[in-house]
Amino acid sequence: MRTSVTLLQYDHGIVRQVLDVIGELLRSHRTDRHPAEFREAIAFLEQFLDRFHHAKEERFLFEAAALECPKVAETLVRLKKEHDQARRMMMNALKALDEGDVPKAEKEARTLVDHMTLHISEEENQVFPAIENCLQLETDVKVHVQFERFMEEEFGRNYYQVAEAFANDIQERLLGPGFFKGIV
Numbered sequence: 001m002r003t004s005v006t007l008l009q010y011d012h013g014i015v016r017q018v019l020d021v022i023g024e025l026l027r028s029h030r031t032d033r034h035p036a037e038f039r040e041a042i043a044f045l046e047q048f049l050d051r052f053h054h055a056k057e058e059r060f061l062f063e064a065a066a067l068e069c070p071k072v073a074e075t076l077v078r079l080k081k082e083h084d085q086a087r088r089m090m091m092n093a094l095k096a097l098d099e100g101d102v103p104k105a106e107k108e109a110r111t112l113v114d115h116m117t118l119h120i121s122e123e124e125n126q127v128f129p130a131i132e133n134c135l136q137l138e139t140d141v142k143v144h145v146q147f148e149r150f151m152e153e154e155f156g157r158n159y160y161q162v163a164e165a166f167a168n169d170i171q172e173r174l175l176g177p178g179f180f181k182g183i184v
């Protein structure tokens with residue numbers, strides 16, 4: 001087990017919860033009834049997924065793993081490209097919403113949900129286990145310290161509480177309490 005990887009998996013849990021809410025909103029064709037919440041959910045991902053989670057992967061864990069785990073180095077380059085693609089999808093969706101083009105925002109959001117679902121499962125099932133096999137324990141400690149410092153400096157010490165509260169709140173406001181309990 002590597003603490004830095006466990007923390008990224010924890011982030012994935014919060015990201016997935018919000019992706020699922022967006023996915024359900026699209027599936028049930030209710031985005032036009034909740035444009036403000038739809039925008040809030042995408043704006044949250046633009047911050048939590050792109051500026052927080054992907055930044056931690058690229059700047060700290062992937063950086064260290066590229067040196068210690070040469071087998072995954074090429075995959076990490078591709079995953080970084082996928083982060084760039086996800087960022088463009090989020091920015092396009094937000095821009096479309098600002099311009100009142102809900103169908104375009106829906107299309108971008110649908111692509112984002114599919115893209116990120118695949119990306120996260122590849123990380124969880126293939127890339128992270130490979131990194132856990134080769135990352136030195138001392139490096140893991142260093143990466144963990146970098147994560148903590150980055151969060152405190154850029155997002156605040158209680159960012160996890162804020163992000164979790166947002167994910168639960170947007171789910172409850174859009175889908176009702178305990179929506180996914182019956183499904184999973």
Ligand SMILES: [Fe+2]
Pocket residue numbers: 054057079083119123
């Ligand atoms: Fe990633």
Ligand SMILES: [Fe+2]
Pocket residue numbers: 008012053057120123
């Ligand atoms: Fe990730």
